[in-house]
Amino acid sequence: MTRIRTQVGIVGAGPAGLFLGHLLHLEGIDSIIIENRAREYVIERVRAGVLEQGTVDLMIETGVGERLRREGMRHGGVQLAFQGRRHRIDFEELTGGRSITIYGQNEVVKDLIAARCVTERPLYYDVEDVAVTDFDTPKPLIRFRLTGKEHEIRCDFVAGCDGSHGVCRPGIPASRLCVYEREYPFGWLGILARAAPSSDELVYALHERGFALFSMRSPTVTRLYLQCAPDEDLGRWSDEAIWAELMERFNMSDGWRPNRGEIAQKSVTGMRSVVVEPMRHGRLFLAGDAAHIVPPTGAKGMNLAVADVRILSRALAQYYQQGRGDLLETYSDRCLLRVWRAQRFSWWMTSMLHRSRDGSGFDYRRQIAELDYVITSRAAMTSLAESYVGMALG
Numbered sequence: 001m002t003r004i005r006t007q008v009g010i011v012g013a014g015p016a017g018l019f020l021g022h023l024l025h026l027e028g029i030d031s032i033i034i035e036n037r038a039r040e041y042v043i044e045r046v047r048a049g050v051l052e053q054g055t056v057d058l059m060i061e062t063g064v065g066e067r068l069r070r071e072g073m074r075h076g077g078v079q080l081a082f083q084g085r086r087h088r089i090d091f092e093e094l095t096g097g098r099s100i101t102i103y104g105q106n107e108v109v110k111d112l113i114a115a116r117c118v119t120e121r122p123l124y125y126d127v128e129d130v131a132v133t134d135f136d137t138p139k140p141l142i143r144f145r146l147t148g149k150e151h152e153i154r155c156d157f158v159a160g161c162d163g164s165h166g167v168c169r170p171g172i173p174a175s176r177l178c179v180y181e182r183e184y185p186f187g188w189l190g191i192l193a194r195a196a197p198s199s200d201e202l203v204y205a206l207h208e209r210g211f212a213l214f215s216m217r218s219p220t221v222t223r224l225y226l227q228c229a230p231d232e233d234l235g236r237w238s239d240e241a242i243w244a245e246l247m248e249r250f251n252m253s254d255g256w257r258p259n260r261g262e263i264a265q266k267s268v269t270g271m272r273s274v275v276v277e278p279m280r281h282g283r284l285f286l287a288g289d290a291a292h293i294v295p296p297t298g299a300k301g302m303n304l305a306v307a308d309v310r311i312l313s314r315a316l317a318q319y320y321q322q323g324r325g326d327l328l329e330t331y332s333d334r335c336l337l338r339v340w341r342a343q344r345f346s347w348w349m350t351s352m353l354h355r356s357r358d359g360s361g362f363d364y365r366r367q368i369a370e371l372d373y374v375i376t377s378r379a380a381m382t383s384l385a386e387s388y389v390g391m392a393l394g
């Protein structure tokens, strides 16, 4: 048995866990990060692409934004497409100069891993059988196996940053949690294509056949999504069928289309909204997807994870530097304010842009009216823009 002692034990090396480790290091606080997947798997996983201004600013301020500054693609707006036409929502003009940046989640993760390696603080991959206990006592315990050996970490606090399928949240007695949940009756089929983006901005499209999203990762890689069934069988989709469906849904009267290219990756994701309250149990603090999930239409998941750990790192810094726990006490409430705002926005974007299968046509006409309102009313487009670029980080 290997026994280790640290101040903060972090479970999960996604954006939440790695960013927390980085922020704590800058405050002089010791941590150990454990991850049950392989390093390559975590880096290769294709996920989010949109960073809010606050996330970008935090990366730059804390010294992990150098490559982001060089390679991130700054976007001053997005486009909404319906009935064959695209309409621009100008974020910069509507929000006093705020914008979003396209930079893959895996790039964020790579930059944070590089920063962690420089600190020489521990980051263990491929750990097995993780169990978190004693978080109701002053000395929580994390147990796991690494290369066949049992390990125990005694710490002051545990950060549950282990995503939606982790062990931290299920380790809390159900009677002490309130879980709010909504499943959506659709999923996204996503592809990465080796093709130059044919638009400088994202295009969110509602078509009679369903939602489609045009995004990108770099000047040579386009990212595209199609609304599908939540349990869609990818095997039924040949590359040709995916392109045919995309071209149909992005059929614009000005002739605009995504560029085609070799499909490098494809996957299907279901969509749900989840919020766990409270986000703290004794000395266990949940952050990121471990505490909440949003449907991806609002592009908020990773940004929420970063916002949570920023609040948590400040609270822990106050505890260690001033011996005070008031920011730890208010951690959950402060995070949940932003989380529920993001849930509302993500739900609204999802319901406005996806085709329900009720077949009556009422919802579709209502959605077109809503989109028409958003592109013609300055108040409505400002509301979308403000929520999309995100609340300033507190």
Ligand code: RFL
Binding pocket: 011, 012, 013, 014, 015, 016, 017, 034, 035, 036, 037, 042, 046, 047, 048, 049, 050, 051, 105, 127, 130, 161, 162, 163, 164, 165, 166, 167, 188, 190, 269, 287, 288, 289, 290, 296, 299, 300, 301, 302, 303, 304, 305
């Ligand atoms: P993660 O990234 O899931 O990381 C959790 C980590 O914990 C590990 N883990 C464990 N480690 C140790 N022991 C255990 N028992 C463990 N169990 C699990 C996991 O292997 C993993 O490495 O959660 P985190 O850090 O909270 O980050 C959240 C984000 O990953 C997520 O919210 C976003 O990807 C959501 N998302 C988007 N967010 C945005 O901000 N902007 C976007 O444009 C955006 N687009 C998306 C998205 C998510 C998508 N999918 C695939 C769900 C688009 C898609 C399609």
Ligand code: PHB
Binding pocket: 047, 048, 049, 050, 202, 215, 216, 223, 296, 297, 298, 299
């Ligand atoms: C992405 O580029 O992967 C992306 C962009 C916008 C979203 C979701 C995902 O709303």
